[in-house]
Amino acid sequence: MTAAIAADIAPNHSTERAKVSTMLTPNFYRTDYAAIDAFDVEPIRAEWNALMKEFSDDKNGDHFDRDEGFGREVTELPPALKEEFIEFLISSCTSEFSGCVLYAELKRRAKNPDMADLFGYMARDESRHANFINQSLKDFGLGVDLGFLKQAKKYKYFEPKFIMYATYLSEKIGYARYITIHRELERHPERRFHPIFKWFEQWCNDEYRHGEAFALMMSAKPELLEGRNKLWIRFFLLAVYATMFVRDHTRPELHKAFGLDPTEYDFQVFRITSECTKQIFPFTLDIDHPAFRAGLERLCRLQKTVDAAKAEGGVMGAIKRAGCAVAAVATFAGLYMLPVVRHAKLPQVRMQAVW
Numbered sequence: 001m002t003a004a005i006a007a008d009i010a011p012n013h014s015t016e017r018a019k020v021s022t023m024l025t026p027n028f029y030r031t032d033y034a035a036i037d038a039f040d041v042e043p044i045r046a047e048w049n050a051l052m053k054e055f056s057d058d059k060n061g062d063h064f065d066r067d068e069g070f071g072r073e074v075t076e077l078p079p080a081l082k083e084e085f086i087e088f089l090i091s092s093c094t095s096e097f098s099g100c101v102l103y104a105e106l107k108r109r110a111k112n113p114d115m116a117d118l119f120g121y122m123a124r125d126e127s128r129h130a131n132f133i134n135q136s137l138k139d140f141g142l143g144v145d146l147g148f149l150k151q152a153k154k155y156k157y158f159e160p161k162f163i164m165y166a167t168y169l170s171e172k173i174g175y176a177r178y179i180t181i182h183r184e185l186e187r188h189p190e191r192r193f194h195p196i197f198k199w200f201e202q203w204c205n206d207e208y209r210h211g212e213a214f215a216l217m218m219s220a221k222p223e224l225l226e227g228r229n230k231l232w233i234r235f236f237l238l239a240v241y242a243t244m245f246v247r248d249h250t251r252p253e254l255h256k257a258f259g260l261d262p263t264e265y266d267f268q269v270f271r272i273t274s275e276c277t278k279q280i281f282p283f284t285l286d287i288d289h290p291a292f293r294a295g296l297e298r299l300c301r302l303q304k305t306v307d308a309a310k311a312e313g314g315v316m317g318a319i320k321r322a323g324c325a326v327a328a329v330a331t332f333a334g335l336y337m338l339p340v341v342r343h344a345k346l347p348q349v350r351m352q353a354v355w
């Protein structure tokens with residue numbers, strides 16, 4: 001198995017792919033570490049301490065150990081599914097490791113004991129997640145060199161409030177993605193084509209808890225949720241949803257293997273994420289608006305045209321790509337202008353993971 005797969009994808013292929021930074025691939029971030037370290041959790045001390053207790057209890061402490069049957073359960077996959085599955089693993093591993101690197105750096109620089117606790121726990125979890133996925137890539141002879149990636153990957157600077165919105169959303173959408181796949185495979189165990197999916201249920205609880213920490217932090221600083229910042233929240237919601245939608249539609253074989261239509265899967269993930277974000281954001285995107293779905297589908301078509309134009313190359317290819325970029329910005333702007341769904345403030349921030 002490993003030799004056959006390693007032979008048709010060159011060594012370091014996965015590290016090279018993980019290193020690429022585009023709109024659709026996971027990015028690495030740096031920020032104003034001192035500003036985040038200055039975060040005061042006193043207004044939410046009781047909820048904060050309860051959450052830190054959950055982190056220190058570490059219920060998933062031994063969850064990310066592979067059992068003996070793991071390796072034996074890895075079977076040969078049809079080539080198209082194999083290619084998409086490996087790409088899914090590389091992208092997921094990079095995304096988990098991106099969180100690990102950011103949280104570890106926040107922990108390393110922390111002078112505030114509350115922030116040191118939080119980011120220490122979250123770096124611990126994300127390191128387990130990234131390494132667990134990477135073990136599966138290594139089974140294929142395609143492990144990502146995470147040490148090299150940390151050095152070689154480009155880092156984007158995000159100011160602290162953008163880190164809050166983006167990481168909060170990526171944790172909650174990560175939860176929604178893992179739980180949706182888990183529920184589908186729970187109903188149809190015959191579709192579980194790789195053992196890693198057996199780990200998703202407990203795994204997603206870590207992501208959910210990480211999101212809870214950011215929700216509490218934002219609730220302690222309500223100005224992050226008011227005024228012009230609402231425009232940024234809207235932007236990040238749409239950017240995260242649209243990116244996921246376009247990326248997932250490049251993986252038809254993977255979704256077919258799950259028995260999930262990518263559009264229906266993504267809308268289920270949107271629904272769960274929207275329910276989660278009601279805990280803190282004053283509105284959700286109107287995901288049931290017909291123009292919302294139509295806009296996302298247009299972004300997918302544009303992406304396909306871009307991919308074809310890239311393959312074509314030359315002047316014509318470049319002109320087509322430029323045209324698509326303009327059309328994508330206009331489509332995104334149209335989606336951004338759609339009305340949002342406002343809701344009343346919930347009595348408390350913490351929410352149970354009930355999905």
Ligand SMILES: [Fe+2]
Pocket residue numbers: 096099125126129206207
């Ligand atoms: Fe994670």
Ligand SMILES: [Fe+2]
Pocket residue numbers: 099126171174206207210
């Ligand atoms: Fe996480």
